[in-house]
Amino acid sequence: MTPKYKNVKQFIKSKVLDGSYQPHQKIHSEYELVNYFDVSRHTIRQAIGELVSEGWLYREHGVGTFCADRSRFLQQPVRKSIAIITTYMSDYIFPHIIRGAESYLSDACYNVILFNTNNDLEKEKSALENILSQRVEGIIVEPTRSAFTNPNINYYLNLENQQIPFVMINAFYEELEPFHLVMNDEKGGYMQTRHLLDLGHEKIAGIFKNDDIQGTRRMKGFLKAHREAGTPVDPNQIITYSTAEKFGKPVEKIKQLLKEASQRPTAIVCYNDELVIQVLDVIREEKLSVPDDISIIGFDDSSLTETTEIKFASIKHPKTKMGEDAAALIVDRIEGASEDRAESIVYEPELVLRNSTAAPASGTSSIAT
Amino acid sequence: MTPKYKNVKQFIKSKVLDGSYQPHQKIHSEYELVNYFDVSRHTIRQAIGELVSEGWLYREHGVGTFCADRSRFLQQPVRKSIAIITTYMSDYIFPHIIRGAESYLSDACYNVILFNTNNDLEKEKSALENILSQRVEGIIVEPTRSAFTNPNINYYLNLENQQIPFVMINAFYEELEPFHLVMNDEKGGYMQTRHLLDLGHEKIAGIFKNDDIQGTRRMKGFLKAHREAGTPVDPNQIITYSTAEKFGKPVEKIKQLLKEASQRPTAIVCYNDELVIQVLDVIREEKLSVPDDISIIGFDDSSLTETTEIKFASIKHPKTKMGEDAAALIVDRIEGASEDRAESIVYEPELVLRNSTAAPASGTSSIAT
DNA sequence: GTAACTAGCTTATACGTACAAGTTAAAGAA
DNA sequence: TTCTTTAACTTGTACGTATAAGCTAGTTAC
Structure with missing residues (x-):
């Protein structure tokens, strides 16, 4: 005993094949078929559903079911x-x-x-x-x-x-x-920091992203350079932020650090050049000057290093x-x-120096706080 | 509201795609899915039915439903x-x-x-x-x-x-x-220029690209604004450049203009924000200040307008x-x-003002030179 | 005349039920 | 042990009902 829906299917398929249903012509509605075959609508839908998925028919919501145009079998080779x-x-x-x-x-x-x-x-x-x-x-x-x-x-x-x-x-x-x-992000972070330590900086702030590996690695390099130089790291000088906090937290935190003279770092290591741009705005607001009061260094050596009045150091990215x-x-x-x-x-990272880093003014220095 | 069966479909498809269901592995039975999703068996069958006809699964009567091996069949469903x-x-x-x-x-x-x-x-x-x-x-x-x-x-x-x-x-x-x-590039060029003319500038330089339509249209707007204001245009104040000359000619030409006090414009209309960045470097070199000595305005209102110490005016681009x-x-x-x-x-262009434009120092004004 | 509404058609989604038919493995009988 | 039966599970077919959503054409209101 063949299932009813298969009979319905064969009936419609025959109509398509013998041309009773021409391409894009509307076929009988589901309820017409229900009455004609005296079966439930479910059975009709099952038959039509399979014919649609096999490419014989197509349906339009609220309009009807139509005979498909099967003449398009031309498929061209696709580029990889x-x-x-x-x-x-x-x-x-x-x-x-x-x-x-x-x-x-x-x-x-x-x-x-x-x-x-x-x-x-x-x-x-x-x-x-x-x-x-x-x-x-x-x-x-x-x-x-x-x-x-x-x-x-x-x-x-x-x-x-x-x-x-x-x-x-x-x-x-x-x-x-x-x-x-x-x-080599760790080495990059190391080189940023090492350069500043070599210049004599002892209070270096570091701002790093914490939801990608690049950030954590660069911070690792930052810490390693300190350890190697025997310079203690003040945890307050490390700022981390997530991508979502990108436009708020780092700026606010660095503003706090710069405002208090006792906390103020003499140099800042930034996660990337975009961040440098933000930090530079804070530095200008606080009327500090680069590199006299504060040295700053970015990462990626993007075109941003040259857009502002301070051309800043960075680590070359390929x-x-x-x-x-x-x-x-x-x-x-x-x-x-x-x-x-x-x-x-x-x-391997490569340090690109511009005029954003110099020896710290204080310690041996003359600039008033 | 996405239909329930589509959710079920997507769920199963994800399992196939992420490998939770390996080829020829039996997937959960219909009733397990009924309980899991708390929907009727009809809904589950609709989802599975479509996935079968799309080649993701196959069924064996009395045994179960299985993940299909798509490795060779894979060429068929190419997205548009x-x-x-x-x-x-x-x-x-x-x-x-x-x-x-x-x-x-x-x-x-x-x-x-x-x-x-x-x-x-x-x-x-x-x-x-x-x-x-x-x-x-x-x-x-x-x-x-x-x-x-x-x-x-x-x-x-x-x-x-x-x-x-x-x-x-x-x-x-x-x-x-x-x-x-x-x-509307012509109107954009017009608005840049008109703003400067309204501020009282009479000697305005314009730097435009000449190998795309945007450049020629913006220049047309520049000229129209002058004509309308009855301010004559000094041909020497118009600089055009091709894409190939982008990093040389415009900077050199504007440098010449700024060096000679007699030629020096009090304002500069730039083809776009990138050009403003270049011109700002020249302005700094010449120890001129924005907007006191020179007003400047860009085009496209890109992020560059905020990167430098001078936040400059621009025309908004969608x-x-x-x-x-x-x-x-x-x-x-x-x-x-x-x-x-x-x-x-x-x-339609929209003027975004920042602090890069002001009334000219000479002529009618009060700002110290 | 035109615009808005509505009735009546279409397909779409989703619930329910029932029974059929095929497979498997455990329970029971030889 | 070995064969048979059967219970329990799988998918397959088929019915019914209800409501949602999209389209069309005719009617109504302005």
Whole structure:
């Protein structure tokens, strides 16, 4: 005994095939079919539902069910694609990384598909789901909230199962041991701080982000430099902030430090150049001068170092080159030409001095407090 | 309110994608899911039914429902894609435009494929060829060297033939009469200049780009404001430059003007905020002060207006919103839901004042020199 | 004439019930 | 032990009901 819904299905299919239903023509309504076959609406819907999912029909809410146009079976070859997932694609140095990757990948005949997470794990999840459900050859990903355990870890493991290569840039989840391209952030933080210690500073404030690995590593370097120099670190001089607090907390905290002469540091190590810009505003407000009263140093050596009246020191970040390298690495792993050559890269930091650092005025000095 | 069965569907799909359900592994039974989600079995069956027809799962009568092995079947469900072609994707306000578009398009379930031209017509050509030879549903393009005739015009005409909709942002090729989203650049240039004229300035320098339409339009506004105010324009006070000359010519020319007191303008209208940053360096070099000696005004109201010690006036640019609008417009045209609603947008400029403009010191004024 | 409303159609979602049919493994009989 | 039965579970088919939501055309009100 064939099920009723299969009879209905066959009946409609025949009408499509013999031309009784022409493409885009409305077929009988569900209730008409209910009466015609003397079955329940559920049965009719089951038959139509399957025909829709098989491409014979399509439905329009409130209008009716229509015969599909099956003449379109032409599908052209699709170029291979690489997905890039970034946290804040429009800000700061990220666009440069993307441009580097785009440049390499378009030369290598790959499409670049872009996903932006806004540092939102839900968005990262939906990006990964999209990627897993299409054909993407590889992924360049900048991890979201890299200092914490990532709930999307399963998706990354599944990428490995499905042999879709991915590389992580700027930071990476330790537990995954993925291919990665990162700065030596600890050394970078060390170099920032060491430079200031060498100049004779003894009271150095450090402002670091605490929800990505870069921040915690740079702070580690900050502490290491102090330890090595035998200079004690005053916990009050360390300020940490999360991405959400970016535009409030660090500025307020540093303002407090600068206001009280007893607390005031003679130098400030900043997590990145964006932060330097914010801190410079505070310094101007307090009528202090750089580098006479306060030395300051940023990280990433972005174009911001040159935009203001104070051209400030920073640590060089590969930016565009990192994008290119990431693209090259992923293409290598896809095309498998050189299994051995493909490996992670740790970029060594480089100090770029400008006129924002100098020996401290006090201690030996003459500037009034 | 998303339907319940879609939630169930998404839940199961996530489990497949993140690998919780491995291929050929039995998933939870229908009644387990009924209890878990507290919905009827009908709802569960609807969700599973769709996932089966989409190839995520398969069922065995009397045994259970299983995760399908998608590894070879994977090529089928390709998401629709929109291409974005930009001139300088990493610089200045462009990343914000892209982010706006990405945000809208990912919500609307489109992939974003990125092409960067570096203002190189050859690259624009190869991007268009790529797009035409794949299945791309629509294009958002920022024209390359828009002030000149475009040799790639045939590709755009061919896009029209193939009924692939495109919209142009920031500028557009007049001869194509495409859908477009642009600033009212002439009015913007007019407002910059008018503000300075209203303050009493009579010798205003204008620095404009000459290889895109934005530049020529803004200059037109600059001239119109002068004409309307009855203030003659000294041709020596107008500086134009091409993209290639961006980092040399405008700075040198303005330096010449500022050095000679007889030529020195009391105010400067800049093509955009990036240029203001460069000009501010020259002003500092010449030991002039803003706004006492010189007023200055930028265009685009980018974050640069707040980075330096002088917070400068600018003309507001929609940036992220422009990206969103462009995406909405292209999606509208693809899905054809509202043929009449889809139309070009001209954004009206808005003057944002900060502390970079004031009445001129000489002439009628009281501010000490 | 036009605009707003409404009745009546369509499909969409969701609850319930019942029984059929296939599979599995434990319980019981040989 | 080995075979058979059966209980308990799985998915499959099929009915009924209700309400929501979208579209269209005709009617009404202005």
